[in-house]
Amino acid sequence: MFTPDENIFSDEYPLRENYQPEQIQERDNELKKYRNALQPVINGAPPKNIFLYGKTGVGKTVATNYLLDHLQEDAGEYGIDLTVIKQPCNNISSSYQVAVNLLNQLRGPDSRVSTTGYPQQDVFNMLYDELDELGGTVLIVLDEIDNIGGNDDILYELPRAESNGYVDDVWPGIIGISNDFTFRDQLSPKVKDTLCEEEIHFPPYDANELTSILGDRAEKAFHDGVLNDEVIPLAAAFSAQDSGSARQGLRLLHKAGELARSNEASTVEEKHIRSAQKELERDQLEDGMRELTTQGHLVLCSVSAFEITEVAPVRTQEIYERYQNYADRISADALGERRIRDHLSELSLHGFLTVAERNDGFHGGSYYEYELNVDLGSVLAVLSEISRLEDIPEMLESAADREGLT
Numbered sequence: 272m273f274t275p276d277e278n279i280f281s282d283e284y285p286l287r288e289n290y291q292p293e294q295i296q297e298r299d300n301e302l303k304k305y306r307n308a309l310q311p312v313i314n315g316a317p318p319k320n321i322f323l324y325g326k327t328g329v330g331k332t333v334a335t336n337y338l339l340d341h342l343q344e345d346a347g348e349y350g351i352d353l354t355v356i357k358q359p360c361n362n363i364s365s366s367y368q369v370a371v372n373l374l375n376q377l378r379g380p381d382s383r384v385s386t387t388g389y390p391q392q393d394v395f396n397m398l399y400d401e402l403d404e405l406g407g408t409v410l411i412v413l414d415e416i417d418n419i420g421g422n423d424d425i426l427y428e429l430p431r432a433e434s435n436g437y438v439d440d441v442w443p444g445i446i447g448i449s450n451d452f453t454f455r456d457q458l459s460p461k462v463k464d465t466l467c468e469e470e471i472h473f474p475p476y477d478a479n480e481l482t483s484i485l486g487d488r489a490e491k492a493f494h495d496g497v498l499n500d501e502v503i504p505l506a507a508a509f510s511a512q513d514s515g516s517a518r519q520g521l522r523l524l525h526k527a528g529e530l531a532r533s534n535e536a537s538t539v540e541e542k543h544i545r546s547a548q549k550e551l552e553r554d555q556l557e558d559g560m561r562e563l564t565t566q567g568h569l570v571l572c573s574v575s576a577f578e579i580t581e582v583a584p585v586r587t588q589e590i591y592e593r594y595q596n597y598a599d600r601i602s603a604d605a606l607g608e609r610r611i612r613d614h615l616s617e618l619s620l621h622g623f624l625t626v627a628e629r630n631d632g633f634h635g636g637s638y639y640e641y642e643l644n645v646d647l648g649s650v651l652a653v654l655s656e657i658s659r660l661e662d663i664p665e666m667l668e669s670a671a672d673r674e675g676l677t
Protein backbone atom coordinates (compact mmCIF):
# COMPACT_ATOMS: atom_id res chain seq x y z
CA MET A 272 0.00 0.00 0.00
CA PHE A 273 2.89 2.39 0.81
CA THR A 274 5.94 3.16 -1.30
CA PRO A 275 8.58 5.86 -0.74
CA ASP A 276 7.91 9.14 -2.49
CA GLU A 277 9.85 9.30 -5.73
CA ASN A 278 8.30 12.35 -7.29
CA ILE A 279 7.89 15.21 -4.83
CA PHE A 280 9.68 14.88 -1.49
CA SER A 281 13.17 13.51 -1.11
CA ASP A 282 13.01 14.07 2.68
CA GLU A 283 10.04 15.73 4.35
CA TYR A 284 11.74 16.18 7.71
CA PRO A 285 13.39 19.58 6.95
CA LEU A 286 9.88 21.04 6.51
CA ARG A 287 8.80 19.88 9.95
CA GLU A 288 8.57 22.03 13.06
CA ASN A 289 11.20 20.24 15.15
CA TYR A 290 13.88 19.96 12.47
CA GLN A 291 17.04 21.73 13.64
CA PRO A 292 18.76 23.33 10.62
CA GLU A 293 22.56 23.38 10.48
CA GLN A 294 22.56 27.09 9.71
CA ILE A 295 20.28 29.89 10.82
CA GLN A 296 19.48 32.16 7.89
CA GLU A 297 18.93 35.92 7.94
CA ARG A 298 19.50 36.42 11.67
CA ASP A 299 23.12 37.63 11.69
CA ASN A 300 22.55 40.66 13.94
CA GLU A 301 20.40 38.82 16.46
CA LEU A 302 22.80 35.87 16.58
CA LYS A 303 25.75 38.20 17.12
CA LYS A 304 24.03 39.92 20.03
CA TYR A 305 22.95 36.58 21.46
CA ARG A 306 26.46 35.12 21.14
CA ASN A 307 27.95 38.13 22.92
CA ALA A 308 25.44 37.74 25.72
CA LEU A 309 26.52 34.09 26.15
CA GLN A 310 30.25 34.85 25.94
CA PRO A 311 30.76 35.17 29.75
CA VAL A 312 30.03 31.43 30.05
CA ILE A 313 33.09 30.53 27.99
CA ASN A 314 35.16 33.13 29.85
CA GLY A 315 34.37 31.30 33.09
CA ALA A 316 32.34 34.25 34.40
CA PRO A 317 28.76 34.24 35.78
CA PRO A 318 26.22 34.05 32.94
CA LYS A 319 24.04 36.96 31.95
CA ASN A 320 20.28 36.67 31.99
CA ILE A 321 18.81 37.00 28.53
CA PHE A 322 15.31 37.83 27.38
CA LEU A 323 14.26 37.07 23.80
CA TYR A 324 11.05 38.40 22.43
CA GLY A 325 9.31 38.52 19.09
CA LYS A 326 6.17 37.15 17.44
CA THR A 327 5.55 33.48 16.85
CA GLY A 328 7.66 31.63 14.26
CA VAL A 329 10.47 34.20 13.96
CA GLY A 330 13.32 31.91 15.02
CA LYS A 331 13.69 32.49 18.79
CA THR A 332 13.71 28.79 19.65
CA VAL A 333 15.74 27.63 16.69
CA ALA A 334 18.40 30.31 17.35
CA THR A 335 18.52 29.33 21.02
CA ASN A 336 18.97 25.63 20.25
CA TYR A 337 21.62 26.43 17.66
CA LEU A 338 23.71 28.66 19.94
CA LEU A 339 23.34 26.51 23.03
CA ASP A 340 24.40 23.38 21.11
CA HIS A 341 27.55 25.19 20.02
CA LEU A 342 28.09 26.63 23.48
CA GLN A 343 27.89 23.18 25.08
CA GLU A 344 30.30 21.78 22.53
CA ASP A 345 32.79 24.60 23.06
CA ALA A 346 32.38 24.57 26.84
CA GLY A 347 33.38 20.88 26.74
CA GLU A 348 36.46 21.76 24.74
CA TYR A 349 37.56 24.48 27.19
CA GLY A 350 36.80 22.42 30.29
CA ILE A 351 33.90 24.62 31.42
CA ASP A 352 31.28 22.91 33.53
CA LEU A 353 28.00 23.87 31.80
CA THR A 354 24.51 22.40 32.08
CA VAL A 355 21.54 23.55 29.99
CA ILE A 356 18.02 22.89 31.22
CA LYS A 357 15.09 23.59 28.89
CA GLN A 358 11.68 24.09 30.43
CA PRO A 359 8.68 24.78 28.17
CA CYS A 360 6.16 26.85 30.15
CA ASN A 361 3.09 26.36 27.94
CA ASN A 362 1.12 24.54 30.65
CA ILE A 363 2.55 26.41 33.58
CA SER A 364 0.92 29.40 35.21
CA SER A 365 3.08 30.31 38.22
CA SER A 366 6.63 30.57 39.53
CA TYR A 367 5.81 27.71 41.90
CA GLN A 368 4.99 25.38 39.01
CA VAL A 369 8.13 26.41 37.13
CA ALA A 370 10.20 25.56 40.22
CA VAL A 371 8.49 22.16 40.67
CA ASN A 372 8.96 21.29 37.01
CA LEU A 373 12.64 22.25 37.10
CA LEU A 374 13.12 20.32 40.31
CA ASN A 375 11.53 17.23 38.83
CA GLN A 376 13.67 17.50 35.71
CA LEU A 377 16.76 17.49 37.93
CA ARG A 378 15.65 14.72 40.25
CA GLY A 379 15.42 11.11 39.22
CA PRO A 380 11.98 9.60 38.51
CA ASP A 381 11.88 8.07 42.01
CA SER A 382 12.19 11.30 43.96
CA ARG A 383 9.84 13.61 42.08
CA VAL A 384 7.72 16.03 44.12
CA SER A 385 4.03 16.59 43.52
CA THR A 386 2.95 19.78 41.77
CA THR A 387 0.93 20.99 44.77
CA GLY A 388 1.14 20.95 48.52
CA TYR A 389 4.53 22.46 49.36
CA PRO A 390 5.14 26.03 50.49
CA GLN A 391 6.83 27.91 47.61
CA GLN A 392 9.99 28.61 49.60
CA ASP A 393 10.44 24.87 50.32
CA VAL A 394 10.33 24.09 46.61
CA PHE A 395 12.81 26.87 45.89
CA ASN A 396 15.14 25.49 48.60
CA MET A 397 14.94 21.97 47.17
CA LEU A 398 15.71 23.41 43.75
CA TYR A 399 18.72 25.31 45.14
CA ASP A 400 20.04 22.06 46.64
CA GLU A 401 19.74 20.29 43.29
CA LEU A 402 21.43 23.16 41.47
CA ASP A 403 24.25 23.24 44.02
CA GLU A 404 24.77 19.57 43.46
CA LEU A 405 25.07 20.14 39.72
CA GLY A 406 27.57 22.95 40.19
CA GLY A 407 29.24 25.03 37.46
CA THR A 408 27.14 27.22 35.18
CA VAL A 409 23.51 26.24 34.74
CA LEU A 410 21.54 27.94 31.97
CA ILE A 411 17.79 27.59 32.39
CA VAL A 412 15.77 28.20 29.24
CA LEU A 413 12.17 29.12 29.98
CA ASP A 414 10.22 29.05 26.70
CA GLU A 415 6.81 30.81 26.58
CA ILE A 416 7.66 32.34 29.92
CA ASP A 417 4.72 34.80 29.63
CA ASN A 418 2.41 32.02 30.86
CA ILE A 419 3.46 32.72 34.42
CA GLY A 420 1.89 36.21 34.16
CA GLY A 421 2.43 38.44 37.17
CA ASN A 422 3.52 35.49 39.30
CA ASP A 423 7.18 36.09 38.47
CA ASP A 424 9.17 35.51 41.74
CA ILE A 425 11.29 32.83 40.17
CA LEU A 426 12.65 35.25 37.60
CA TYR A 427 14.04 37.33 40.41
CA GLU A 428 15.04 34.57 42.79
CA LEU A 429 16.93 32.19 40.49
CA PRO A 430 19.39 34.65 38.94
CA ARG A 431 20.15 36.06 42.41
CA ALA A 432 20.45 32.72 44.19
CA GLU A 433 24.24 32.98 44.28
CA SER A 434 24.53 36.61 45.40
CA ASN A 435 21.80 36.02 48.02
CA GLY A 436 23.72 33.07 49.46
CA TYR A 437 21.12 30.38 48.63
CA VAL A 438 23.63 28.42 46.56
CA ASP A 439 27.41 28.15 46.86
CA ASP A 440 28.82 26.23 43.95
CA VAL A 441 26.63 27.11 41.01
CA TRP A 442 25.93 30.06 38.74
CA PRO A 443 22.36 29.89 37.46
CA GLY A 444 21.38 32.05 34.49
CA ILE A 445 17.98 32.43 32.86
CA ILE A 446 17.11 32.67 29.20
CA GLY A 447 13.46 33.76 28.98
CA ILE A 448 11.61 33.50 25.65
CA SER A 449 8.27 35.15 24.93
CA ASN A 450 6.02 36.17 22.06
CA ASP A 451 3.79 38.29 24.27
CA PHE A 452 4.93 41.89 24.02
CA THR A 453 2.91 43.02 27.01
CA PHE A 454 4.64 40.51 29.33
CA ARG A 455 7.93 42.39 29.36
CA ASP A 456 6.23 45.70 30.14
CA GLN A 457 4.20 44.20 32.96
CA LEU A 458 7.17 42.67 34.80
CA SER A 459 7.87 44.22 38.17
CA PRO A 460 10.81 46.67 37.94
CA LYS A 461 13.15 44.44 39.97
CA VAL A 462 12.40 41.43 37.75
CA LYS A 463 12.77 43.50 34.60
CA ASP A 464 16.21 44.71 35.72
CA THR A 465 17.31 41.16 36.45
CA LEU A 466 15.78 39.16 33.61
CA CYS A 467 16.18 41.74 30.88
CA GLU A 468 19.90 42.26 31.45
CA GLU A 469 20.32 41.45 27.76
CA GLU A 470 17.24 41.86 25.58
CA ILE A 471 17.12 40.60 22.03
CA HIS A 472 14.21 41.39 19.75
CA PHE A 473 13.42 39.07 16.83
CA PRO A 474 11.40 41.06 14.27
CA PRO A 475 9.03 39.38 11.77
CA TYR A 476 10.69 38.23 8.54
CA ASP A 477 10.11 40.08 5.28
CA ALA A 478 9.46 38.29 1.98
CA ASN A 479 13.14 38.25 0.94
CA GLU A 480 14.27 36.77 4.23
CA LEU A 481 11.56 34.13 4.06
CA THR A 482 12.55 33.32 0.49
CA SER A 483 16.04 32.47 1.63
CA ILE A 484 14.91 30.48 4.71
CA LEU A 485 12.37 28.49 2.70
CA GLY A 486 14.81 28.04 -0.19
CA ASP A 487 17.37 26.43 2.09
CA ARG A 488 14.84 24.00 3.55
CA ALA A 489 13.21 23.25 0.20
CA GLU A 490 16.54 22.23 -1.28
CA LYS A 491 16.79 19.44 1.27
CA ALA A 492 13.12 18.47 1.21
CA PHE A 493 12.16 18.28 -2.47
CA HIS A 494 13.56 16.27 -5.34
CA ASP A 495 15.58 18.34 -7.82
CA GLY A 496 13.55 20.33 -10.32
CA VAL A 497 10.21 19.65 -8.60
CA LEU A 498 9.51 23.20 -7.45
CA ASN A 499 8.47 25.72 -10.09
CA ASP A 500 10.30 29.04 -9.82
CA GLU A 501 7.35 31.00 -8.51
CA VAL A 502 6.53 28.61 -5.64
CA ILE A 503 9.00 29.76 -2.96
CA PRO A 504 8.59 33.52 -3.59
CA LEU A 505 4.81 33.10 -3.44
CA ALA A 506 4.89 31.10 -0.17
CA ALA A 507 7.28 33.72 1.24
CA ALA A 508 5.04 36.59 0.11
CA PHE A 509 1.89 35.04 1.63
CA SER A 510 3.62 34.42 4.96
CA ALA A 511 5.33 37.82 5.05
CA GLN A 512 2.05 39.63 4.40
CA ASP A 513 0.22 37.69 7.06
CA SER A 514 2.61 37.10 9.98
CA GLY A 515 6.28 37.25 8.99
CA SER A 516 6.55 33.75 10.46
CA ALA A 517 8.94 31.14 9.03
CA ARG A 518 6.73 28.45 10.57
CA GLN A 519 3.79 29.59 8.45
CA GLY A 520 5.97 29.62 5.30
CA LEU A 521 7.26 26.11 6.00
CA ARG A 522 3.75 24.79 6.58
CA LEU A 523 2.57 26.34 3.35
CA LEU A 524 5.39 24.76 1.38
CA HIS A 525 4.85 21.38 3.03
CA LYS A 526 1.11 21.45 2.41
CA ALA A 527 1.63 22.51 -1.24
CA GLY A 528 3.97 19.52 -1.69
CA GLU A 529 1.40 17.19 -0.15
CA LEU A 530 -1.32 18.51 -2.45
CA ALA A 531 0.91 18.04 -5.50
CA ARG A 532 1.68 14.50 -4.33
CA SER A 533 -1.94 13.58 -3.75
CA ASN A 534 -2.88 15.03 -7.15
CA GLU A 535 -0.13 12.88 -8.64
CA ALA A 536 1.47 15.98 -10.15
CA SER A 537 5.14 15.84 -11.09
CA THR A 538 5.85 19.46 -10.07
CA VAL A 539 4.71 21.81 -7.32
CA GLU A 540 3.15 24.89 -8.88
CA GLU A 541 1.68 28.24 -7.92
CA LYS A 542 -1.83 26.73 -7.81
CA HIS A 543 -0.70 24.26 -5.12
CA ILE A 544 0.53 27.12 -2.93
CA ARG A 545 -2.76 28.96 -3.40
CA SER A 546 -4.80 25.87 -2.48
CA ALA A 547 -2.48 25.16 0.47
CA GLN A 548 -3.00 28.72 1.70
CA LYS A 549 -6.78 28.21 1.57
CA GLU A 550 -6.57 24.87 3.37
CA LEU A 551 -4.37 26.24 6.12
CA GLU A 552 -6.66 29.24 6.58
CA ARG A 553 -9.59 26.86 6.88
CA ASP A 554 -7.72 24.70 9.40
CA GLN A 555 -6.97 27.81 11.44
CA LEU A 556 -10.60 28.89 11.35
CA GLU A 557 -11.75 25.42 12.34
CA ASP A 558 -9.36 25.39 15.30
CA GLY A 559 -10.78 28.75 16.34
CA MET A 560 -14.34 27.41 16.11
CA ARG A 561 -13.47 24.38 18.24
CA GLU A 562 -12.14 26.65 20.98
CA LEU A 563 -15.39 28.63 21.35
CA THR A 564 -17.50 28.26 24.48
CA THR A 565 -20.76 26.27 24.48
CA GLN A 566 -22.65 29.56 24.20
CA GLY A 567 -20.58 30.52 21.16
CA HIS A 568 -21.25 27.10 19.63
CA LEU A 569 -24.98 27.48 20.22
CA VAL A 570 -24.99 30.86 18.48
CA LEU A 571 -23.08 29.32 15.58
CA CYS A 572 -25.68 26.50 15.39
CA SER A 573 -28.44 29.13 15.25
CA VAL A 574 -26.89 31.12 12.40
CA SER A 575 -26.16 27.85 10.55
CA ALA A 576 -29.83 26.88 10.79
CA PHE A 577 -30.82 30.06 8.95
CA GLU A 578 -28.07 29.49 6.43
CA ILE A 579 -29.56 26.07 5.65
CA THR A 580 -33.06 27.43 5.11
CA GLU A 581 -31.51 30.20 3.02
CA VAL A 582 -32.99 33.03 5.01
CA ALA A 583 -29.58 34.33 6.15
CA PRO A 584 -28.55 37.14 6.55
CA VAL A 585 -30.76 37.28 9.56
CA ARG A 586 -31.47 39.73 12.40
CA THR A 587 -30.26 39.36 15.98
CA GLN A 588 -33.79 38.89 17.30
CA GLU A 589 -34.43 35.84 15.15
CA ILE A 590 -31.03 34.35 15.94
CA TYR A 591 -31.74 34.88 19.61
CA GLU A 592 -35.04 33.02 19.48
CA ARG A 593 -33.41 30.07 17.77
CA TYR A 594 -30.54 30.19 20.27
CA GLN A 595 -32.98 30.01 23.23
CA ASN A 596 -34.56 26.99 21.66
CA TYR A 597 -31.22 25.21 21.26
CA ALA A 598 -29.99 26.17 24.75
CA ASP A 599 -33.18 24.68 26.12
CA ARG A 600 -32.72 21.51 24.10
CA ILE A 601 -29.33 20.77 25.70
CA SER A 602 -30.35 22.15 29.14
CA ALA A 603 -27.82 24.98 29.03
CA ASP A 604 -28.55 28.26 30.82
CA ALA A 605 -29.75 30.67 28.15
CA LEU A 606 -28.05 34.07 28.21
CA GLY A 607 -29.88 37.36 27.73
CA GLU A 608 -30.18 38.94 24.31
CA ARG A 609 -27.47 41.51 25.08
CA ARG A 610 -24.88 38.85 25.76
CA ILE A 611 -25.84 37.10 22.54
CA ARG A 612 -25.18 40.37 20.69
CA ASP A 613 -21.68 40.28 22.24
CA HIS A 614 -21.21 36.69 21.08
CA LEU A 615 -22.36 37.62 17.57
CA SER A 616 -19.85 40.45 17.33
CA GLU A 617 -17.10 38.22 18.69
CA LEU A 618 -17.92 35.57 16.08
CA SER A 619 -17.74 38.29 13.42
CA LEU A 620 -14.41 39.53 14.75
CA HIS A 621 -13.01 36.01 14.47
CA GLY A 622 -14.16 35.89 10.85
CA PHE A 623 -16.79 33.16 11.37
CA LEU A 624 -19.71 35.49 10.54
CA THR A 625 -20.17 38.56 8.40
CA VAL A 626 -22.25 41.39 9.70
CA ALA A 627 -24.06 44.10 7.75
CA GLU A 628 -25.70 47.22 9.18
CA ARG A 629 -29.11 47.94 7.66
CA ASN A 630 -31.31 50.98 7.92
CA ASP A 631 -34.77 50.53 9.23
CA GLY A 632 -36.65 52.90 6.85
CA PHE A 633 -39.85 52.71 8.83
CA HIS A 634 -38.55 53.43 12.33
CA GLY A 635 -35.50 55.44 11.21
CA GLY A 636 -33.03 53.33 13.24
CA SER A 637 -30.51 50.73 12.13
CA TYR A 638 -30.01 47.04 12.87
CA TYR A 639 -27.52 44.26 12.18
CA GLU A 640 -27.84 41.15 10.09
CA TYR A 641 -25.53 38.15 10.26
CA GLU A 642 -24.61 35.24 8.03
CA LEU A 643 -21.88 32.61 7.92
CA ASN A 644 -18.55 33.72 6.53
CA VAL A 645 -17.24 30.15 6.51
CA ASP A 646 -18.23 27.19 4.40
CA LEU A 647 -21.35 25.58 5.95
CA GLY A 648 -19.84 22.09 5.58
CA SER A 649 -16.80 23.04 7.70
CA VAL A 650 -18.97 24.61 10.39
CA LEU A 651 -21.17 21.52 10.63
CA ALA A 652 -18.14 19.22 10.66
CA VAL A 653 -16.66 21.10 13.63
CA LEU A 654 -19.97 21.37 15.50
CA SER A 655 -20.62 17.65 15.12
CA GLU A 656 -17.39 16.90 17.06
CA ILE A 657 -18.76 18.71 20.11
CA SER A 658 -20.63 16.26 22.30
CA ARG A 659 -22.11 18.99 24.53
CA LEU A 660 -24.31 20.00 21.59
CA GLU A 661 -26.02 16.59 21.68
CA ASP A 662 -28.16 16.00 18.57
CA ILE A 663 -28.30 19.61 17.28
CA PRO A 664 -25.46 19.24 14.73
CA GLU A 665 -27.01 16.00 13.48
CA MET A 666 -30.36 17.76 12.94
CA LEU A 667 -28.62 20.56 11.09
CA GLU A 668 -26.72 18.10 8.92
CA SER A 669 -29.90 16.23 7.93
CA ALA A 670 -31.61 19.53 7.14
CA ALA A 671 -28.62 20.55 5.01
CA ASP A 672 -28.79 17.17 3.23
CA ARG A 673 -32.47 17.67 2.49
CA GLU A 674 -31.72 21.08 1.02
CA GLY A 675 -28.94 19.55 -1.06
CA LEU A 676 -26.34 21.73 0.65
CA THR A 677 -23.84 19.07 1.65
Ligand SMILES: Nc1ncnc2c1ncn2[C@@H]1O[C@H](COP(=O)(O)OP(=O)(O)OP(=O)(O)O)[C@@H](O)[C@H]1O
Binds near residue numbers: 331
Ligand atom coordinates in the same frame (compact mmCIF):
# COMPACT_ATOMS: atom_id res chain seq x y z
N1 LIG B 1 16.30 32.08 10.57
C1 LIG B 1 15.89 30.83 10.41
N2 LIG B 1 16.61 29.95 9.68
C2 LIG B 1 16.15 28.68 9.53
N3 LIG B 1 14.98 28.23 10.01
C3 LIG B 1 14.22 29.07 10.73
C4 LIG B 1 14.63 30.40 10.96
N4 LIG B 1 13.69 31.05 11.69
C5 LIG B 1 12.73 30.15 11.92
N5 LIG B 1 13.03 28.97 11.34
C6 LIG B 1 12.18 27.77 11.36
O1 LIG B 1 10.83 28.20 11.53
C7 LIG B 1 10.14 27.40 12.50
C8 LIG B 1 9.69 28.27 13.66
O2 LIG B 1 10.82 28.84 14.33
P1 LIG B 1 10.94 28.91 15.92
O3 LIG B 1 10.29 27.73 16.55
O4 LIG B 1 12.35 29.17 16.26
O5 LIG B 1 10.05 30.20 16.20
P2 LIG B 1 9.77 30.94 17.58
O6 LIG B 1 10.11 32.37 17.35
O7 LIG B 1 10.47 30.23 18.68
O8 LIG B 1 8.20 30.78 17.68
P3 LIG B 1 7.25 30.56 18.98
O9 LIG B 1 7.30 31.84 19.74
O10 LIG B 1 5.91 30.28 18.38
O11 LIG B 1 7.84 29.37 19.71
C9 LIG B 1 11.12 26.31 12.91
O12 LIG B 1 10.85 25.17 12.13
C10 LIG B 1 12.48 26.86 12.55
O13 LIG B 1 13.37 25.83 12.20
